[in-house]
Amino acid sequence: MEGKREEGIRKGPWKAEEDEVLLNHVKKCGPRDWSSIRSKGLLQRTGKSCRLRWVNKLRPNLKNGCKFSLEEERVVIELQAQFGNKWAKIATHLPGRTDNDVKNFWSSRQKRLARILQTSTAAITPSKSHKNRREISVYHDEVPTLEIPKFSCSSEGESSSQAASCSSPCIGNSDAIQMVPLPDLLDSKLLGFEANPVQQELALPENNLWIESQPLIPFLENPQPQTDLEFSSDTQELLKLDFDMFTSLDAELSKQLDVEPPFLEPVGSCGNVEGEKIDNPITPDCVFDDFPADMFDQIEPLPNGSNPSDD
């Protein structure tokens, strides 16, 4: 399989001797001229590979083999919401962490959360009664594609990540409503899902009539089931972290945008039924209670040019 055209190029795990050579090179020349390492015959590695090795493993002051602290996790969540998947940028705020570290951390976290949601939603039998529902069985195979209304702020043409950080979904200001797939919102505010190709396809049908084409997640179709969801304490901890971030970001955005009610009431407002106060602390599943069941009745098609997934 190894192409012969790249003869002499070593790949795979680095040996200690190679590291030593690389370190010596950096001592002499500094962290640059990576290509010269090979051209001088010091190592049979590409400059690219050398640079990566240095950046990710050999650089001084790296926190190798050290798990992300809670504080680091918070920073990542916040900055990811702010910048999107700009791992290098995020990593600059985390001393001793590389973009690869952040990326890997985020990726595992996404998987973990996706699995949690998946198992949770899989346990829920979707109602067949919703008029807009399509028979698409993505629930059990993919991260659920939940939509919530997204209320854009004044600026247009933002990237998805920017839009996410900019949008404060304040119910009541309905003039700029557009739909955003669950992953988009969760990505920036709660869970960090990146819409995968399948979801993107589902989320952005050709005619942009989102609601006609998107599967609705069971939460919206069946108001009860979340009471059946059970999260382990670890999971609760994990989700609470996101949720705290969500609420604090929301508060901050409300402040910045000078809008009144936060999207998420802190406590006791999870139930949408009027007069029904649930005296529960915030739980991840109560997020979904905040989506009115009839919100889909107000959906408008997106204008053709606006693709929220655009970079």
Next chain:
DNA sequence: AATAATACCAACCGCTTTCTT
């Protein structure tokens, strides 16, 4: 104890951006 599932990590690949000539 064996196996499967999951988490974590290191490295590669392809694309984009920046620098140099």
Next chain:
DNA sequence: AAAGAAAGCGGTTGGTATTAT
């Protein structure tokens, strides 16, 4: 200004370790 090289970045893959069944 243009072209090529180098560096940077994000996505993906594959291997190993750990945990659950």
